[in-house]
Amino acid sequence: MSKYYQPEVETMSVEDIKALQSEKLVKQVKHVYENVKYYRDLMDEKGVTPDDIKSIDDLYKLPFLTKADLRDAYPYGLLGTDLKNCVRIQSTSGTTGRRVVAFYTQKDVDLWEECCARAIVAAGGTNGDVCQVAYGYGLFTGGPGLNGGSHKVGCLTLPMSSGNTERQIQFMQDLHSTIICCTPSYAAYIGETLKEMGLTPDDIDLKAGIFGAEPWTEEMRRDIEKSLGIKAYDIYGLTETSGPGVSFECEEQTGMHINEDHFLAEIIDPETGEVLPEGSKGELVFTSLDKEAFPLLRYRTRDICVLSRKKCSCGRTFIKMSKPMGRSDDMMIIRGVNVFPSQIETVLIKEGYSSNYLIEVDREHNTDTLDIYVELTPEQFSDTVKGISAREKSLAGAIKIMLGINPKVHLVAPKTITRSEGKAVRVVDKRKLHD
């Protein structure tokens, strides 16, 4: 089997990619203008017609779509085809407001699954592999997406869903799973459980993991790789744009190749909306190129990252996006400083703490307070209050160097911070309660 799932597109020349994108964009804009009244109104308001879009160079003329638009248009307002052509919905958890429901035709599902298949092959997957899908199934896109991709590659697929970790490990051993797909925090938890069960990476056959759906750091990657004895690959996607597989990592592990035959990516200044040149850090914006049921033009993801077209050693020519450095809605402004939870996590792991933590932001006498709860490991517990207080102070100092503001660190007993089997809740912002 090839090292690419679809070599003819994954390695096409940059000129050919751009030509293909231009051709598809013209069609997609027409499709949206004709079928999606919500977006047609936005275009009319801006005085843009489909005829103004002749190539990807005209993309900037189109209006943006935001998460707020998706909420306004809920549930059918952005539907691009008759409901009778749709075969599936997926949905966000709705934890940060009204949920988003995305629709799929059979073709949309196929293309999405192909994107996931490319990610699995890039992680070394072939039809000889046993792929354990431990993402949640159901409305969440993680399980269904990787499940479909795994089928397309021809792996023996274990549709485990998340949870019941000891059973996950048992299947892993009995059926010799070679690839695991789940959220990175769940992968870390599986690694921890493996150790608790008295097992080592040598007792399982995993070689690769495909992890996404939440932010994770390089340090966390190394931890997971060590605890499970695998190479860990990042995968990216949003329910709005189909699900995981919008972009995926190759063996170089230096960013995720965007499936550019289906998605056109831009980086903009989140404040002004201005398009920034390649290599700039800014908000990632996606335009779907061949979606039927839920086409989105210039959708603002709120993920902050960098795009790079630097030649990749894997041979793929698709542009790469960095791991999101934070989400504009995850970004907290504490005492006037921009803080991303991932920065705090980086320090915790570097200082030898568990990556299970909780950040609590509050306001006291008009000053923001930052409290960080971190679990102690058995090796770190000393008999004296002095010893623990010294640890708290030293960790607070390290975090202060990273953020520029002073947190209060609270070391807590192991397993007292709620574990996640899906997306981790790491930040509680109590300031909102006062506003």
Added chain:
Amino acid sequence: MAVKQISVFIQNKKGRLAKVSRLLADNNIYIRALSIADTQDFGILRLICEDVENVNSVLKEAGYLTTITDVLVAAVKDDAGALAIIAEALRDADVSIEYVYELATVDNIVYLVVRVDDNKVAAAALAGAGIKTVGEDVIFKL
């Protein structure tokens, strides 16, 4: 002559002490002495009991963070100056005391648990000042 002490990390929340006490009781663990150091967030429960290894595994199995440390038990006459003569002897030997708590008072002798940074130097200093330190063979027969 050191004595094994087991320390348990507990969250400073309602009911946590009751929970660990119940666990020890249900496992028929008799607590010879205990002390609690606490801050706003957490406490450290320190216990002297027989068969420390067993107690440790009971606590660990229940998910507690524990650590075993060697402490000294000093036996002095039970009067107003008891603590002072111990503290002075250790100060003179340049040994710093982390904490002290009472284990028992029997026959006009008070037995104090003393946690220091260096047990050897401390035991010698106490002996030099005429203060006896006793081992597990003594304390569990009190």
